[in-house]
Amino acid sequence: xxxxxxxxxxxxxxxxxxxxxxxxxxxxxxxxxxxxxxxxxxxxxxxxxxxxxxxxxxxxxxxxxxxxxxxxxxxxxxxxxxxxxxxxxxxxxxxxxxxxxxxxxxxxxxxxxxxxxxxxxx
Amino acid sequence: xxxxxxxxxxxxxxxxxxxxxxxxxxxxxxxxxxxxxxxxxxxxxxxxxxxxxxxxxxxxxxxxxxxxxxxxxxxxxxxxxxxxxxxxxxxxxxxxxxxxxxxxxxxxxxxxxxxxxxxxxxxxxxxxxxxxxxxxxxxxxxxxxxxxxxxxxxxxxxxxxxxxxxxxxxxxxxxxxxxxxxxxxxxxxxxxxxxxxxxxxxxxxxxxxxxxxxxxxxxxxxxxxxxx
Numbered sequence: 001x002x003x004x005x006x007x008x009x010x011x012x013x014x015x016x017x018x019x020x021x022x023x024x025x026x027x028x029x030x031x032x033x034x035x036x037x038x039x040x041x042x043x044x045x046x047x048x049x050x051x052x053x054x055x056x057x058x059x060x061x062x063x064x065x066x067x068x069x070x071x072x073x074x075x076x077x078x079x080x081x082x083x084x085x086x087x088x089x090x091x092x093x094x095x096x097x098x099x100x101x102x103x104x105x106x107x108x109x110x111x112x113x114x115x116x117x118x119x120x121x122x
Numbered sequence: 123x124x125x126x127x128x129x130x131x132x133x134x135x136x137x138x139x140x141x142x143x144x145x146x147x148x149x150x151x152x153x154x155x156x157x158x159x160x161x162x163x164x165x166x167x168x169x170x171x172x173x174x175x176x177x178x179x180x181x182x183x184x185x186x187x188x189x190x191x192x193x194x195x196x197x198x199x200x201x202x203x204x205x206x207x208x209x210x211x212x213x214x215x216x217x218x219x220x221x222x223x224x225x226x227x228x229x230x231x232x233x234x235x236x237x238x239x240x241x242x243x244x245x246x247x248x249x250x251x252x253x254x255x256x257x258x259x260x261x262x263x264x265x266x267x268x269x270x271x272x273x274x275x276x277x278x279x280x281x282x283x284x285x286x287x288x289x290x291x292x293x294x295x296x297x298x299x300x301x302x303x304x305x306x307x308x309x310x311x312x313x314x315x316x317x318x319x320x321x322x323x324x325x326x327x328x329x330x331x332x333x334x335x336x337x338x339x340x341x342x343x344x345x346x347x348x349x350x
Contacts, residue, residue: 023327024234034224041220045213048195048349058350065345069338076227076334078327084137085144086152090163097174104178108186115188 023078033075040068156324159331166335169297173339176290177346183282192278194348198262212348215258216340219298222251223337226305226330233326238312241326245309248333252302259295263288290343297336304329 044064047057074080079087135143145151152160184191195208202210229244266287270277273285308329317323 023230025231027228027231030224030227030231034220034227037220037223038217041213041216044345044349045209045216048209061345061349065341068341072223072334072338072341076223076337077331083140083144083152083154085141086155086160086163088138088141089145089151090167093167094170094174097171097178100174100178101181104182105185108182111182111186112188115186119188 023081025078025081029075033071036071037068040064040071044068156328158328159324162328162331166331169335169339173290173293173342176293177342180286180290180347183286184280187280187282189280190278191280192276192283194350197266197278198348209348211258211262212344215255216344218251218255218258219337219340222248222255223334225251226333230323230327230330233312233317233323236318236323238315238318241323242309242313245305245312245326245329249302249305249309252298252305252333252336256295256298256302259291259298263291286347290347294336294339294343297339301333301336304332 041064044061047060047064052060073091079091144153147153198210198212199206199208200210201207225244226248229241229248232240232244271284271287273288275281276284308325311317312323312326317325
């Protein structure tokens with residue numbers, strides 16, 4: 001281990017970065033994604049404008065939201081071209097938020113019924 | 123062999139295997155990734171948790187209240203030409219922010235082409251879109267405050283509406299404002315030739331990551347706060 005550490009110290013700290021290693025892609029893909037984001041935003045605005053309700057409303061909202069988020073992260077933020085160690089380190093931890101959402105929805109259900117039972121409706 | 127392992131990231135590994143190889147590599151977790159980019163991503167993950175907490179709190183107060191939640195579609199409607207259009211201001215703000223993301227993506231691309239003037243102009247265009255967005259938000263806040271929305275109450279229903287609205291959109295607006303300053307700073311440095319001397323335009327991409335993140339957060343706020 002000591003040997004490995006010493007070697008690491010002696011070597012240059014970082015692989016050289018020149019512009020060839022940066023994220024360089026044809027311009028066309030950005031215009032395509034830009035257009036798609038506009039269309040998807042128009043669709044999600046349409047969900048409200050045309051007054052969808054119930055299951056259709058929230059499933060459409062979630063669908064367009066995830067598609068937009070996915071396009072932004074994958075293409076504009078170049079995640080699909082990054083190395084997988086970075087991808088895993090960035091995209092996996094936010095999944096923990098699902099635990100928080102789950103816990104808090106149970107909690108709010110409890111609060112809601114406590115309010116109904118002890119205070120009644122306003 | 124040891125030298126080889128350190129100097130050369132093991133490019134032949136893919137997916138989960140390369141993740142494990144990098145993270146057990148005892149020297150550097152993100153090989154061939156600019157340190158600034160890795161740090162910006164880690165900052166953005168922590169910011170994801172901040173906004174995640176805001177949106178989760180919003181979900182909690184909204185689903186635990188026994189009073190009706192104000193209808194965002196009506197609250198954020200504007201009367202244009204004698205006709206009331208639901209949520210129109212928010213829709214325009216959404217399109218402005220998406221446009222700013224587009225110009226930012228192009229700026230990153232022109233940066234790597236070492237086209238300093240175009241990079242600067244595109245970054246300034248992005249900042250201008252951002253400033254427009256914040257101005258519209260200021261208009262929206264003014265309108266709601268004049269209508270009597272406060273963090274502790276409003277004329278239409280559940281009092282939690284105001285606190286969720288001011289905290290979430292305020293924190294997002296703060297991010298946009300900081301982003302505008304950040305972009306203008308980097309744009310000036312691009313034009314001045316700071317990155318030409320270093321031969322490295324990754325700084326523009328890192329600023330872009332921050333900006334796209336601000337747009338990304340807005341996607342979630344738009345869906346959950348305004349449309350739900």
